[in-house]
Amino acid sequence: MVVSPLTAGLRRIQSALPACLAAAAVALAVPGCKKKAAAEQIRTGSAVKIHYTLTVDGAVVDSSSGKEPLAFVQGAGQIIPGLEEKLLGLSAGDKRSVVVTPEKGYGVRDSKAVQKVPKKALRDSEKIKIGDVLQGQQGDQPFRASVVEIGSQDVTLDFNHPLAGKTLNFDVEVMDVQLPL
Numbered sequence: 336m337v338v339s340p341l342t343a344g345l346r347r348i349q350s351a352l353p354a355c356l357a358a359a360a361v362a363l364a365v366p367g368c369k370k371k372a373a374a375e376q377i378r379t380g381s382a383v384k385i386h387y388t389l390t391v392d393g394a395v396v397d398s399s400s401g402k403e404p405l406a407f408v409q410g411a412g413q414i415i416p417g418l419e420e421k422l423l424g425l426s427a428g429d430k431r432s433v434v435v436t437p438e439k440g441y442g443v444r445d446s447k448a449v450q451k452v453p454k455k456a457l458r459d460s461e462k463i464k465i466g467d468v469l470q471g472q473q474g475d476q477p478f479r480a481s482v483v484e485i486g487s488q489d490v491t492l493d494f495n496h497p498l499a500g501k502t503l504n505f506d507v508e509v510m511d512v513q514l515p516l
Contacts, residue, residue, distance in 0.1 A: 374426035379410035380515030390504045404510045415440050425509045435503040444500035451489040
């Protein structure tokens, strides 16, 4: 059987027709013909919701499990820098294990942040125990400090964040990403 060039051309057009029609339906937004939208990726300014579990030295320290997801704006400094950096480019549904070094977490421990304070400078100093967390204000700056030692005249306070110097291990699931307006 001899196939004319015209017949061969028609067959090529017919075989390509379904793909062309599908593309045209998407381009023209024909009802019932939808193209799945690409998931929005986290970028600076995105409103993000995540579920997370934070472990330090093998122990769970914090988790959003059983609670509402943590909501924040990417790039606004609302979460620690190391976690924020590792979330860039992720989309809703993505899951990641993220390791954050102390430098990108709560900082390295600062020996200068451990200070002796006269007992008489503390209210109810006779009730203070090692491990207590004291809160107060110096001028207009609030502070938190852990009691690490109690002497006869002084109390040694550690003003470092409790997680300073620790490597943070996050298991994260991105729940929602809304792009900035």
